[in-house]
Structure formats: structure tokens, C-alpha cells
Amino acid sequence: MTTGPDESGRFGAYGGRYAPETLMPALEQLEAAFTAAWNDRDFRSELSELLSTYVGRPTPVFHARRLSESLGFDLWLKREDLAHTGAHKINNTMGQALLAKRMGKPRVIAETGAGQHGVATATACALLGLDCVVYMGEKDIERQALNVYRMHLLGAEVIPVSSGAGTLKDAVSEAMRDWVGSVEDTHYIIGSVVGPHPFPWMVREFQRVIGDEMHSQLHGAAEPDVVVACVGGGSNSIGAFATYLDDDVELVGVEAGGYGLGTGKHGASLIEGSPGVIHGSFTYLLQDDEGQVLEAHSISAGLDYPGVGPEHAAYRDAGAVRYDSVTDDEAIEALHLLSRTEGIIPALESAHAVAWVVREAPSLIGKNVAIVLSGRGDKDVMQIAALDD
């Protein structure tokens, strides 16, 4: 399996750059700047230094012993929830904020769904002295009030987006519209492995620290047979899979099943979508007969997205990764289960990966299974509490 992309930004058939011409020079500049930075030892060591002294990397891998015992196989959790700000998102925002600084762009914009990427961007900008504006759907602002306030505390401006369903898709569109007018002094820190080239590639490179750490932490007796991660845009999963693609490891990406496949209320673009263009990239998306993008649905704001990273689209077609889904209800149940058995409250996004492992447990007996626990669940506590009423 190649890990691409090629010169035109394609992973197999997928990816590319379907962006307004106004942005194309900035995308070329970003590609050149990232390529140079990624080959620059000073940039790499500055980033590594920040990741260890500020973000708290490496994050631990934890053997979930009570759950392992009840499931009948060894389960390991890659604790991205313990990274600063509570999710893997900061791996990417630290890298891109450093890059923005290197490119001489004083203003940063970002989109956010659950708010984790917005908080991680606001954090990196506060640390590096960059102006920060975060676009967030109105519906997400409502269900993630805590993260909105965190962004305010960190000095970021949060702009509500009312178009469409007021969720992640609409926030990405609005951020891109801002960028079309501000591109000369602004960098867009996209939060996942989506968007036009070089974003899917660059974000993967910033996130592959997840898989690289897992590889050395689990090396030896705990070598995983199966690596499981949730897939919205797909950055924590790609970050883990990138390391394991050439190994004899089964890779499983878990999409948001929402109310269930076939209900039209889910975020399973790889399973129920079809190829097309969304947010600058050729990939799988949920769309209607007219090529209009459909609204996704997921209880988890971070998976509530009708597209997916183009590299995942390539792995889907090649059969290199197994993509499956779990429903809202299964994810909620898994959140409760992990909280009670291991004392870890996972983000609703990450609970999807846990739910898949619990549901598929009979087929996993005797295997070493590693889950990327991409974020912590504090942000979801009020939402879960409301469901319990």
C-alpha cells in the first residue's frame, strides 16, 4: 500500500484540489512551506519539543484490564484523551500554527464541530501569539457550550454559522469563504485529513505521531493484531493507520451510524456514500441524486460530517482498511461502559471505536486489540446527562 499522495495530491483516484482559483496560490505556497518545514530539522525539533513539554507527549498506552478480562482478549487504549486540551487535535494544530508563523501569517482561522479542534487551535494560537477566529455551527455551539467558553478564555473569536444544519460541514464552508477573502495574511488550520491538497497529507503527517508512538509502546509482546479508531474526517485513524499499513495488522475505521444505516440519519460516508467533491477534495460523501451534499447525523458533533478524508476513500476501495459503523445508542452505551470499568470517560467520538470492539468481541477472542482513544468525554457530559433525564 502506498501512502501517497502523488504530485497532484491524489491518493489513488481521490484527493486533488477542487478549490476556487483565489485559494490556489496559497495552497501551492502551503505545500512548499510544509515540504520545506517537514525536511527542516529545526522545525521538527521545535515541534517535538512543544509536543513533549507542552502537549504532554508521548501519551501513554494503557492496558484496559477489567474490560480485557470481561471481553476475553487484551485491549489497549492509546490515550490521546490525555494530550493537552483533551484530544489528538492538538498534534495537528501545533504543527500548523508553527507553520503559519513560519509563513509569516499572523491570523489563523479554523472550523470546529465538537469544539475540540477549535480549542486546540485557540490554544496553539495563544501559545504562539497568533490571532484566532473559529467558525462553529449554531447547533454545535448549543451542544458544546463548554468548549465555546474555553475558546473565549483562550482569546479566540467564535463565529456562529447558521447556514445549512448549523454543523461541521457548514462551519468548514464558512471558514473557506473567509479564507477566499483573507488568504494573503491568514492561514486556515483545517482540523482533519480533508480539504484540498496539501491538507490531507499534511494533517496525516502531523497526526502520525499517534501510530509511531503506539508502535514503539506496544512493540514486543503486545504487538496489536487489530487497530481500531473512529472516522469522521478521519485524522486520528489515519494518524494511527499510517504506521501500520504495511504491517500484518487489521485496521478498522468506525464511522458514525447515527440512527442506523439506511435511515438517512448517519455519518457513514464510506459505507453509504458515493464519490464526489466536498470541501475541495474528491472523496466519498453523502449526496443526493442532484449532487447536493446531504446533512449527516451523529450524536457526536465531531463525526457529524458528510465527507471523509480522501486517503480513507482510497483505502476503502483497495480494501486496506475495514470500515464499519456503530449507532448513536451503541456509542452512548460504550461511553458508560468504559467510564464504569476503567475510570475513563471517553469522548462520544472515541466511544464509537470502543463500541465496535465490544460488539465485535466474539470475533476478537485471543487477539491483541488497540483502540485510539482520541479524546476525553468532559465536553459530552452535559449532553449525556440530558439523555438520562
Added chain:
Amino acid sequence: MTDTGAERLRRLFATVRSEHRAALLPFLTAGIPDIDSSVSMFEAMAAAGADGFEIGIPYADPLMDGPVIAEAAERALAGGMTVARAFEIADRVTTSTGKPVLLMTYTNPVMHYGAAEFAADAAAAGAAGLIIADLPVEEAAPFLAATRDAGIGMALFAAPTTTDTRIAAIADADPSFVYAVATLGVTGERAEGSGALAGLADRIRATSDVPIVAGVGISTPGQAASAAAQADGVIVGSALVRRALEAGSGDVAADALRSAVSDLRAAMERGT
């Protein structure tokens, strides 16, 4: 109609060049509020001096459009507008006005329809050309080939940020015209012109003789007149779409658009 769409488009640019003026190309989203009203609005603008039209096929996630055209797209889609119905509007407008119609949309609706099928059906509907707002030259080859095979024209974009290297690549791809983005930003009305168009048009002309059509942020008669001095065509969108959205009925909209287009045309002829 014996001429192909591409030929009619070429003739339009040859005509305005020989008359030392720029074509006035008003934009409206198809289907605000319905097919019949759309057709009568374009007819009113033809009577007021429009040289051709840009008809927007609504797309719900328009990355290049500001709030006015985005709202028009949402309303048109809610009213049941489809690609096929937009073709019907293009067909009726072409037949009744005799003026070239450019179809504007985004990549995904065209790709989903199939580029070749889309170009063929657009040609059958009498369309003269195609504009895809999120399609840069790197990804344009299949669409350029499809429109060429169907005998209709196609635009490529150049923006104030576009480098000279990119302008050369855009000209080399041989589009029917270059859509010169006159303002850094998405579509929408602005009080002041940006002043970015002159430099961009000069850089395009230094490379190629391709017709230049200016759009984005051109809304007042004064801005249109100033753009006309730099380009072979001028697109006015949001200012007209706003009038169509604000009007309570198709008739009121047609009257408002007739008067707005007549003012634009007069200013372009006066030069200020």
C-alpha cells in the same frame, strides 16, 4: 440554431471588441422563486440592454459565494430547482432573447451528472458555456474536453492572487474566456471597488488574447463602468440577486431588474 454555443460566445466577444465596449452579463440564480419568473426576469434584463446571461444552477455549499447568492441557492433548492429545470430555464431564455447563456455552478453537481452528459444536455438546452466556480486549471481537463466535444464554451478563473506562472497555464488550457475575479473574496456587494482588476487584466493580456470577463464585487453602475474599461465582459450578480430576493413577486422583480440593468448599461456606455 445552427451555430454552436462556443461560436456564439466567440461572436459576442468579437462584437463587443469591435464596438470598443464590454458585454454586460447579469447573473441570477435559477428558480428564484420559480421557472416562469426566472425566465421573465431574464427577458426583462435582455430588454434593458444585457448582452448575455449567467444562470446559476444552485448548489447548497457554494464556497465562492457570499450570503446573498448562498441564500438564493438555498431558496431555489427548497423550491425544487434541479439541474434539469435550470436547463429548461436556459433553453427558454436562449430561445426568447437570442442572447448567449452561461451556466454557472460548482464541480459536484456537474461531476454527479457526468461531465459529458452535462455538457451535451447543456448544449441541447442552447447554453453557450459553462462556469465552475471551484474548478482550477489543474482539475479542469475532463470538463474542458467535455464542453469542447459538446460544442459549448468553458471559462477558467484567474484571481488577484494568481501568479503569472498560473496565468500562463490557464491561458494554455485554452478556455473560451478567463473569468477575472475582480475582488479578493467571495461574491457580494461592496461599497468600494477593490482596484485589483486592472493589474490582473494587464497580466492576463500580457500573456494571451483570451477574452476577459470580470466578476465578483461588481455591483454599482460606477463599478461596472470601471470594470468595463478593463475587460471584455462584466458580470453583476449579488446586486441583482438581492433585488430578485427582495421583490415580493416575479413582476416586481422583473421591473426592478429592468431598471437596474438599464442603469448598469448606461454607466458602462458613459464610462463612469
